Amino acid sequence: MTKVLITLISILVLSSCGKDKKEEQEPGLFDIIEGVSDLRKVADEAEKIEEDNEKLMNTKPISNEEIKAFLPEQILEYPRKKFSIGNQFMSEIRMGEAEYESENGQKILLSIIDGAGEAGSSMIMLARLGFTQDFEEQNERGYKKSTTINGYKATEEIEKDAYNDGENSKIELLIANRFLVSMEGDQVSLNELKKGFSQLNSKKLEEKAN
Secondary structure, three states: OOHHHHHHHHHHHHHHHOOOHHHHOOOOHHHHHHHHHHHHHHHHHHHHHHHHHHHHHOOOOOOHHHHHHOOOOEEOOEEEEEEEEOOOOOOOOEEEEEEEEOOOOOEEEEEEEEOOOHHHHHHHHHHHHHHOOOOEEEEOOEEEEEEEEOOEEEEEEEEEOOOOOOEEEEEEEEEOOOEEEEEEEEOOOHHHHHHHHOOOOHHHHHHHHO
16 A cells, blocks of 8 residues: 555544544535545545656755745835744755744745655645635634635634734645745734735746746
């Protein structure tokens, strides 16, 4: 059994474990049809991922200087305060992180991970499987759901600050099935965070992926 299908089964098992006890009752016809449809959707995507995974494993990651160039000097006019390239605990994965801060203390954390190479391709494999799922979760403080941002499969998340009326937000998306991009906003609204993403050179990342 391939690693992709093993991962697929694991995700389905974990998803089923998180359901309420009420859902342990015998499912109706609609539930069965919906479950089979979702399973086929994920299985089809797993086949595509398996085809792409070997190619991505044998692709050379972009250089440190190249990934640094994708971390802009400012986002939403927030200057870049610090950045890092690579990670001492995951040296096989090429990644870059940068933190931006406004005069009022609002912060944006940007992360870009290159999925090329053996370790990176494993992360992208998991991400792609996750993005196949349409979902929405909500509580009294906010929500998280699947979405599309500028044509890319993505997730968006909002959480109201427990101490003031501010909003924390997060978006994650996958570019060209290779680059995993994450942006987190501290006291930054989701709409502002999406504006910040539009300032990244996503088209250039697509070119690098091809």
